[in-house]
Amino acid sequence: MKIVFATNNHNKIAEIKDLLPCEIQILSLKEINCNNELPETQNTLEGNAVQKAEFVFTNYGYNCFADDTGLEIEGLNNEPGVYSARYAGVHCSPEENMQKALQKLEGKNNRKAKFRTVIALIMDGKILLFEGECKGEITKEKAGEKGFGYDPIFRPSGFDKTFAQMSKSEKGVISHRGIATRKLVEFLQES
Numbered sequence: 665m666k667i668v669f670a671t672n673n674h675n676k677i678a679e680i681k682d683l684l685p686c687e688i689q690i691l692s693l694k695e696i697n698c699n700n701e702l703p704e705t706q707n708t709l710e711g712n713a714v715q716k717a718e719f720v721f722t723n724y725g726y727n728c729f730a731d732d733t734g735l736e737i738e739g740l741n742n743e744p745g746v747y748s749a750r751y752a753g754v755h756c757s758p759e760e761n762m763q764k765a766l767q768k769l770e771g772k773n774n775r776k777a778k779f780r781t782v783i784a785l786i787m788d789g790k791i792l793l794f795e796g797e798c799k800g801e802i803t804k805e806k807a808g809e810k811g812f813g814y815d816p817i818f819r820p821s822g823f824d825k826t827f828a829q830m831s832k833s834e835k836g837v838i839s840h841r842g843i844a845t846r847k848l849v850e851f852l853q854e855s
């Protein structure tokens with residue numbers, strides 16, 4: 665089975681490819697000649713995931729899925745959440761986003777946080793959602809070079825290292841995206 669993964673984030677593609685059995689093959693946006701920025705104007709992860717998948721299905725006619733992910737920090741009223749990509753501004757870097765989170769948490773005792781991923785799948789026009797979350801805390805400083813986004817400042821519960829200090833496969837076992845992807849795979853294998 666071939667299915668489009670509607671994302672412009674190559675790190676997400678690498679993580680998800682590692683989690684798929686060989687009978688499910690991912691097509692990237694490039695491979696279907698889609699060079700558009702995907703629209704993400706909703707105010708929920710669910711809304712954005714559906715919007716990205718619908719854009720590809722409507723304009724390119726492929727069955728596809730999209731992932732929208734947010735980091736919810738308890739002591740910051742669940743910020744940045746759905747705005748995780750542009751927390752420090754529209755064209756900001758992951759570094760600037762992390763620095764903003766670290767600064768806003770200075771002096772706060774509650775550093776609990778969770779990553780949440782919603783995957784929206786569109787198969788023959790029908791929409792299905794799969795969700796995964798991973799609880800943990802925001803470290804006081806960055807650690808690790810692997811992964812992407814907020815990984816250097818997120819330590820999952822029960823571990824003494826950040827996502828950025830884990831291999832892709834170690835992260836995939838416990839991560840928000842890993843959990844949501846396994847639900848997606850189970851569905852695809854049954855249908």
Ligand code: ITT
Nearest residue numbers: 670671672673731732733734748749812813814815
């Ligand atoms: P697409 O919309 O094209 O899929 P994106 O990078 O914009 O790519 P999101 O809106 O889902 O994807 O991502 C929101 C932000 O959260 C973005 O800054 C990511 O770097 C970050 N992020 C997503 N998944 C993450 C993960 O597993 N670990 C750390 N940060 C992550």
